[in-house]
Amino acid sequence: MIGAGVALLWVTEASAASAAPAVAQPEGWIGTTTQWAQGLGFGLALLTLILLVIAWRGLRRGGSVRTLGGMLFLALTLLPLLVMFVGYLHGFQEMETVQACGGCHVMTPFVNDLKDPKSEALAAVHYKNRYIQDNHCYSCHTDYGMFGTASAKLAGVRHIYYYVSGRYTLPIKIASPYPNARCLGCHAESQKFLNSDGHPKEDQPQLFAGAMSCLDCHGPPHTPKEAK
Amino acid sequence: MKPLVQAAIVLAAAGALLCLWLFSGVNWVNFFFFMVLVQPLFVAAFLLFAIAVVRDIASRRAT
Numbered sequence: 001m002i003g004a005g006v007a008l009l010w011v012t013e014a015s016a017a018s019a020a021p022a023v024a025q026p027e028g029w030i031g032t033t034t035q036w037a038q039g040l041g042f043g044l045a046l047l048t049l050i051l052l053v054i055a056w057r058g059l060r061r062g063g064s065v066r067t068l069g070g071m072l073f074l075a076l077t078l079l080p081l082l083v084m085f086v087g088y089l090h091g092f093q094e095m096e097t098v099q100a101c102g103g104c105h106v107m108t109p110f111v112n113d114l115k116d117p118k119s120e121a122l123a124a125v126h127y128k129n130r131y132i133q134d135n136h137c138y139s140c141h142t143d144y145g146m147f148g149t150a151s152a153k154l155a156g157v158r159h160i161y162y163y164v165s166g167r168y169t170l171p172i173k174i175a176s177p178y179p180n181a182r183c184l185g186c187h188a189e190s191q192k193f194l195n196s197d198g199h200p201k202e203d204q205p206q207l208f209a210g211a212m213s214c215l216d217c218h219g220p221p222h223t224p225k226e227a228k
Numbered sequence: 229m230k231p232l233v234q235a236a237i238v239l240a241a242a243g244a245l246l247c248l249w250l251f252s253g254v255n256w257v258n259f260f261f262f263m264v265l266v267q268p269l270f271v272a273a274f275l276l277f278a279i280a281v282v283r284d285i286a287s288r289r290a291t
Contacts, residue, residue: 042251048244052237059237065229065284072233076240076277080270083247087262094254103256160260 034093041086044079051075095156096138104163106172109224111137121223122215131186144185171224178221180207183214229280236276243269 030036052075058068065072094100102111113119114127114136123140126132132139142152155175162168184207187193198217199207206212215221243266250258 038251042248045244045247045251049241049248052241052244056234056237059230059234065233065280069281072236072277076236076273080240080243080274083244084267084270087247087250087266091250091254091259091262095256095259100254100256157263160256164260 034090037086037090037093041083041090044083044086048075048079048083051079092153096135098134098136101137104159106163106168106170110172110222113222113224119223122218122221124223140182143179143182178213178215180210180212180214183218184208229284232276232280232283236273236280239269239276240273243273 031039051071055068055071055075058071098111098114101107110123113121114123116124117128119125123136126140127136138152142148188208193199194204203212207214246258246261246266246269250262
């Protein structure tokens with residue numbers, strides 16, 4: 001079972017490798033946490049299913065709850081708990097990717113613009129220069145701290161509801177003004193920001209207080225061409 | 229007892245299938261089902277199994 005999960009791990013690794021130029025991995029590379037969570041979760045879910053089928057057949061052949069107790073306890077109590085835990089771990093991680101955000105067709109123009117090397121929109125500049133390594137949408141649209149993560153997840157659930165129920169209007173717009181704190185979380189401590197002529201010392205308090213928006217000078221954040 | 233356990237098996241199997249779908253590649257559809265359906269399915273399966281075990285113990289004590 002775990003073998004099936006590890007096989008899936010290799011398949012996903014191979015497909016990831018074919019999508020981008022091969023980069024030599026460090027000595028002893030055994031994959032990412034995400035790939036292992038996926039492989040482990042798949043293996044555990046498959047094991048649960050197989051034990052359930054065996055237990056079902058055992059019951060049909062005259063077995064009792066008592067004789068099959070150990071297997072039933074594993075398949076109905078212990079393994080589901082493990083599968084749920086790994087599922088949350090893997091699911092939440094994967095829902096932070098750009099691919100997940102682009103899963104709804106209304107977001108496709110934004111993702112296309114993000115990935116367009118010719119685009120000069122702020123998000124595209126961050127993407128093509130890899131100012132953020134991955135999870136680009138999530139990194140810039142989540143507040144810092146524990147509650148930031150929680151509120152971003154809740155917003156994600158709301159977005160799914162709006163998308164499924166069709167309760168959204170085009171063009172897609174950000175729900176509330178973009179807070180400077182999200183930019184300053186990375187930039188505030190950088191010397192490039194602090195010593196830039198574009199950020200004179202007398203203006204910095206206004207930027208930190210949010211009285212002046214970063215996007216006033218650095219926008220637009222997105223230039224989706226196909227958005228209607 | 230058996231029908232209860234069989235129902236529990238069916239519910240847990242449905243939950244495990246949804247989990248297999250999730251682990252074969254996460255997207256918002258299967259993650260939504262994972263969040264909304266899988267937990268109730270597994271909890272319901274566990275409860276049915278627990279009821280079957282309690283009834284089994286009770287019947288053993290009675291005899």
